[in-house]
Amino acid sequence: MTTLGHGKNNSPVTMRDLAKAAGVSVATVSHVVNDKPGARIGDDARRRVKEAAIQLGYRPNALAKTLSQGTSRFIGLVADAIATTPFAGQIIHGAQDEAWKHGYVLLVANTDDNRAAEDEAINMMLEHQVHGILYSSWYHREITVPKAIHQTDTVLVNCFADGSGLPAVVPDEEQGGRTATEELLAAGHRRIAFINTTTPSPAQKGRLAGYRSALEVAGIAFDETLVFPAEPEQEGGYATTPKIIDSKVTAVFCHNDRVAMGLYDGIREHGLRIPDDIAVMGFDNQDVIAAHLRPPLSTVALPHYELGAAGVRLLLGIDDTSGTHPNRIICPPVKRHSI
Amino acid sequence: MTTLGHGKNNSPVTMRDLAKAAGVSVATVSHVVNDKPGARIGDDARRRVKEAAIQLGYRPNALAKTLSQGTSRFIGLVADAIATTPFAGQIIHGAQDEAWKHGYVLLVANTDDNRAAEDEAINMMLEHQVHGILYSSWYHREITVPKAIHQTDTVLVNCFADGSGLPAVVPDEEQGGRTATEELLAAGHRRIAFINTTTPSPAQKGRLAGYRSALEVAGIAFDETLVFPAEPEQEGGYATTPKIIDSKVTAVFCHNDRVAMGLYDGIREHGLRIPDDIAVMGFDNQDVIAAHLRPPLSTVALPHYELGAAGVRLLLGIDDTSGTHPNRIICPPVKRHSI
DNA sequence: ATGAAAGCGCTAACAT
DNA sequence: ATGTTAGCGCTTTCAT
Numbered sequence: 032m033t034t035l036g037h038g039k040n041n042s043p044v045t046m047r048d049l050a051k052a053a054g055v056s057v058a059t060v061s062h063v064v065n066d067k068p069g070a071r072i073g074d075d076a077r078r079r080v081k082e083a084a085i086q087l088g089y090r091p092n093a094l095a096k097t098l099s100q101g102t103s104r105f106i107g108l109v110a111d112a113i114a115t116t117p118f119a120g121q122i123i124h125g126a127q128d129e130a131w132k133h134g135y136v137l138l139v140a141n142t143d144d145n146r147a148a149e150d151e152a153i154n155m156m157l158e159h160q161v162h163g164i165l166y167s168s169w170y171h172r173e174i175t176v177p178k179a180i181h182q183t184d185t186v187l188v189n190c191f192a193d194g195s196g197l198p199a200v201v202p203d204e205e206q207g208g209r210t211a212t213e214e215l216l217a218a219g220h221r222r223i224a225f226i227n228t229t230t231p232s233p234a235q236k237g238r239l240a241g242y243r244s245a246l247e248v249a250g251i252a253f254d255e256t257l258v259f260p261a262e263p264e265q266e267g268g269y270a271t272t273p274k275i276i277d278s279k280v281t282a283v284f285c286h287n288d289r290v291a292m293g294l295y296d297g298i299r300e301h302g303l304r305i306p307d308d309i310a311v312m313g314f315d316n317q318d319v320i321a322a323h324l325r326p327p328l329s330t331v332a333l334p335h336y337e338l339g340a341a342g343v344r345l346l347l348g349i350d351d352t353s354g355t356h357p358n359r360i361i362c363p364p365v366k367r368h369s370i
Numbered sequence: 371m372t373t374l375g376h377g378k379n380n381s382p383v384t385m386r387d388l389a390k391a392a393g394v395s396v397a398t399v400s401h402v403v404n405d406k407p408g409a410r411i412g413d414d415a416r417r418r419v420k421e422a423a424i425q426l427g428y429r430p431n432a433l434a435k436t437l438s439q440g441t442s443r444f445i446g447l448v449a450d451a452i453a454t455t456p457f458a459g460q461i462i463h464g465a466q467d468e469a470w471k472h473g474y475v476l477l478v479a480n481t482d483d484n485r486a487a488e489d490e491a492i493n494m495m496l497e498h499q500v501h502g503i504l505y506s507s508w509y510h511r512e513i514t515v516p517k518a519i520h521q522t523d524t525v526l527v528n529c530f531a532d533g534s535g536l537p538a539v540v541p542d543e544e545q546g547g548r549t550a551t552e553e554l555l556a557a558g559h560r561r562i563a564f565i566n567t568t569t570p571s572p573a574q575k576g577r578l579a580g581y582r583s584a585l586e587v588a589g590i591a592f593d594e595t596l597v598f599p600a601e602p603e604q605e606g607g608y609a610t611t612p613k614i615i616d617s618k619v620t621a622v623f624c625h626n627d628r629v630a631m632g633l634y635d636g637i638r639e640h641g642l643r644i645p646d647d648i649a650v651m652g653f654d655n656q657d658v659i660a661a662h663l664r665p666p667l668s669t670v671a672l673p674h675y676e677l678g679a680a681g682v683r684l685l686l687g688i689d690d691t692s693g694t695h696p697n698r699i700i701c702p703p704v705k706r707h708s709i
Numbered sequence: 710a711t712g713a714a715a716g717c718g719c720t721a722a723c724a725t
Numbered sequence: 726a727t728g729t730t731a732g733c734g735c736t737t738t739c740a741t
Contacts, residue, residue, distance in 0.1 A: 035502075035523045035537060035684070035691060045734055056712045061736060071710050093497040094433045094442070095734035098717050103433070114463035114675065116658060117456050124453035127480050136494055139478050141466050155475060158432040163374075184374045198374060265662040289658060296664055299638065319455060319628060319659060323604040325635055336453065345374070352374060384718055395728045400720060410726050434718035437733045 044087045052083035064091065097160060104135045106343060107156035107164040111144040117318045118335050119169040122188060125339025126165055133347055135162065146177060153179045163346045165339070166190070171201055171233050188342040189335070191357045199357035200341045202333050204234050207362030208241020211284050211312045211331045216249050218370045220282035220310060223251075226271050226294070228263040228286045235286075238314065242284060261286070265293035272297025275309070282310035282370070288317040291328055291369075311369040314362075327367035334360045383426045391422035403430060436499060443474045445682060446495035446503040450483040456657045457674050458508040461527060464678025465504055472686055474501065485516060492518045502685040504678070505529070510540055510572050527681040528674070530696045538696035539680045541672050543573050546701030547580020550623050550651045550670045555588050557709045559621035559649060562590075565610050565633070567602040567625045574625075577653065581623060600625070604632035611636025614648070621649035621709070627656040630667055630708075650708040653701075666706035673699045 046064070050057045055076050062070040063080045083089070097103040108126055113119040127137045138161060140152035156164055163184035168174060174190045176197065187199035215223050225242045228235050243253050259274055261267030268290035275283055275294065285291040291313035298309055305311050305326060313321060313330035321328045337360050344350040345358065352358075385403070389396045394415050401409035402419045422428070436442040447465055452458040466476045477500060479491035495503055502523035507513060513529045515536060526538035554562050564581045567574050582592050598613055600606030607629035614622055614633065624630040630652040637648055644650050644665060652660060652669035660667045676699050683689040684697065691697075 035525070035687065047734080057735080058713080058737080059711060062711090065736090073710055076711075090493070091497055092437075092499060092734050093494075094437050094499055095717090096736075098431075098433050098437055098719090098733090099735045099737085101717065113466075114456055114459040117453055117459065120453040120456065120459040120462075123459075123462070123478065124480055127452075127478060131479070136498065137478050139462065139466060139476055140470070141463050154429070155432075158430055159475065160431065160433055186374070265664075269664065289662065293662075293664075296638075299635075317658060319656060323628065323631075325604075325608065325632075348374065386718080396719080397721080397729080398727055401727090404720090412726060415727075431718050434733090435720075437717090437735090438719045438721085440733065 044089050045092070046089075048087060049080060049083045049089055052087060053079040055080060064089075103160040103162055105138050105156075105159055105161040106130050106135045106346065107153075107159075107161040108137055108139045108167065108339075109149060109152045109156070109164060110139065110141055110167050110169065112169045113139070113141045115169055118333070119167070121335035122167050122169075122339040122342075125336035125341075126188075126343050127339075128336075129340040129343040133343075133349070135343070135347070149177045150179055153177060153182075157182055165342045165346060166197075167339070167342070171204065173233070184346060186342050186345045187357070189338050198345050198352040200338055200345060201233065201357045201359060202338065202362050203359035204237025204362070205241040205244070206359070207314060207331045207333075208238030208284075209245045210241070210362065210364050211238070211314060212242045212245035214329060214331075214364055214366070214370060215282045215284060215310060215312055216245060216251075218282070218306075218310060220280075221249075221251060222278075222280045222282070223257070224275055224278055224280040224283040225258040226261050226268060226275070226283060226285045226290055227258055228290075229260045229267075230263060238286060261290060263287055264289045265296075268293025268295075269297045272301065276301055276303070280309070282312070284312045285314065287315045288313040288321045288328060288330055289315075291330070292320055292324060295324055306368070306370050313369075316365050321365070322367065324369070326369050329367045329370045330365050331362045332365050334362060383428050384431070385428075387426060388419060388422045388428055391426060392418040394419060403428075442499040442501055444477050444495075444498055444500040445469045445474045445685065446477045446479065446492075446498075446500040447506065447678075448479045448481055448488060448491045448495070448503060449506050449508070450481055451508045452478070452480045454508055457672070458506070460674035461506050461508075461678035461681075464675035464680075465527075465682050466678070467675075468679040468682040472682075472688070474682070474686070488516045489518055492516060492521075496521055504681045504685060505536075506678070506681070510543065512572070523685060525681050525684045526696070528677050537684050537691040539677055539684060540572065540696045540698060541677065541701050542698035543576025543701070544580040544583070545698070546653060546670045546672075547577035547623075548584045549580070549701065549703050550577070550653060551581045551584035553668060553670075553703050553705070553709060554621045554623060554649060554651055555584060555590075557621070557645075557649060559619075560588075560590055561617075561619045561621070562596070563614055563617055563619040563622040564597040565600050565607060565614070565622060565624045565629055566597055567629075568599045568606075569602060577625060600629060602626055603628050604635075607632025607634075608636045611640065615640055615642070619648070621651070623651045623653075625653060627652040627654045627660045627667060627669055630669070631659055631663060634663055645707070645709050652708075655704050660704070661706065663708070665708050668706045668709045669704050670701045671704050673701060 046060045142148040167188035168190035191199035316332035385399045388399045481487040506527035507529035530538035655671035
């Protein structure tokens with residue numbers, strides 16, 4: 032039997048029912064149910080109401096409450112692509128946990144990066160009286176926000192829109208790049224290649240800056256011929272292998288884990304071993320990959336969960352927006368065995 | 371400037387405002403705003419209301435509407451792990467698209483497979499008057515549902531609970547296993563290994579059954595020594611390589627893409643080539659992996675998006691629950707270059 | 710210490 | 726063809 036009681040009666044028990052059962056007024060019920068601070072309710076009445084509540088299986092109607100107080104506990108999350116990678120999932124996860132923690136619930140919408148869908152999504156969220164909106168991208172980039180979004184509080188997650196006046200929270204790409212390089216330096220490497228993406232982006236710029244800065248601190252001259260452009264995927268990493276070998280580096284910092292994965296293949300084909308012959312550092316800490324390469328890949332984590340969580344904190348005013356703009360979240364190193 | 375107008379005034383313009391502006395009653399406004407079918411409204415009045423609406427930037431309050439009609443447009447999605455893989459993301463994506471299509475919005479909650487969190491999530495959804503709940507798992511398995519879930523319509527997605535009476539929608543593992551094997555057969559292979567997971571699960575049982583059934587149809591005797599158990603990850607696939615080589619098979623069907631990825635490594639280390647020396651078939655069509663192995667991996671897709679979509683269709687009564695139980699969704703083949 | 714009543718924004722009879 | 730009115734379940738001010 033798999034039957035759906037379409038139109039099943041939800042929780043027909045209301046405060047009025049409780050009031051009647053407990054022999055008090057709904058006002059009293061409201062007070063005890065919500066544990067109102069300044070409420071002077073007799074111990075006896077309070078007890079009767081509580082009993083009636085569990086007795087009848089009372090469940091407050093959050094929507095009615097919202098309507099009456101004029102302030103909802105919804106937070107809208109609009110995402111450009113929730114299914115492409117685990118990244119967006121982690122943002123949702125972080126946002127949901129944090130929202131939850133403060134009594135809020137998450138309304139999610141996927142837009143496939145399509146403006147019409149975005150407008151519709153935002154509109155629907157406004158109609159549902161969301162407290163505010165988290166506008167997120169699955170990869171760190173600059174965006175232009177839909178106009179409608181200004182009709183409520185909004186924070187940008189994993190993206191930013193200069194000049195929009197909207198608070199944003201993004202990964203600290205430069206720190207990440209620096210950290211990755213430092214890990215290699217710490218292992219004694221001095222001649223370190225960097226396979227950077229060919230795609231212009233905050234990641235491209237930031238990670239490079241981090242790489243340079245770490246080198247500089249270590250007193251190593253930046254050598255432009257040691258940064259190699261590549262498509263930010265396995266294929267790009269693989270294709271770069273010959274150049275890496277030619278360059279005589281002892282270590283390479285890859286723009287992301289997928290590139291590292293491709294490079295692993297190439298390096299192996301050349302009969303070289305990781306990390307003995309060449310050390311490899313990734314970026315992203317991509318789920319199904321990083322921990323399972325051979326050897327497991329040392330990398331730097333993209334803090335998606337934290338981005339989502341920090342986003343709602345900003346939105347709810349728990350963190351303030353007075354910090355750096357955009358708000359940068361640290362990308363921590365994840366040590367494994369490729370160094 | 372990144373300021374959040376905490377407590378910003380949403381859309382203070384109500385139907386009453388429209389009524390006043392258009393010189394009509396709120397009932398009339400309600401009718402034209404909702405394009406009520408049987409409503410006889412004068413062309414003039416209708417026009418005036420519409421103008422006022424865009425003039426004042428009217429936006430209906432979905433919550434008030436719900437309260438008044440007693441029926442909401444929320445669908446709750448409770449997931450055990452939205453961030454572990456892209457899988458759950460795809461379920462959310464499918465569910466959200468389909469819900470959207472019918473005017474519903476998705477409320478999501480992550481529970482980390484923890485009963486207390488589940489209860490809280492369900493409770494919160496009931497308080498928000500959800501129309502129904504989608505209870506999902508990131509991997510196909512049997513579950514026991516929280517009791518509270520019976521208080522509303524529920525459909526199980528990517529999981530099932532026999533005896534619960536709840537409709538469920540799951541991938542058709544057996545058909546998937548058969549399809550995978552058929553692909554190998556079609557390429558001329560007769561001696562085909564199957565690396566199955568060590569984890570008892572519908573996938574373990576179903577894919578094996580599919581493998582056997584395809585073999586049987588092809589008139590090939592099932593050879594038990596050709597199915598190898600392995601941990602369902604890269605490491606498991608890699609570790610199985612020697613046995614695969616020893617078995618003299620010309621093709622291997624892997625329990626999932628991660629196993630295939632590990633096997634790729636092993637095969638290469640033995641100096642063999644894919645697919646020339648050994649053909650490899652995966653399962654899952656896992657995002658960041660399958661398309662980017664060398665060569666790109668032929669596999670069978672786990673229809674997560676479709677599971678989510680079918681789940682809401684069932685919930686809304688668009689599809690009926692009279693089919694097989696649980697409802698099985700096809701796992702289509704994805705041809706690439708490892709065969 | 711408790712209750713009555715107005716009102717949140719909208720819908721749905723029922724009048725007119 | 727349009728208006729009146731009584732809720733929906735809850736909060737909140739103001740009485741008592």
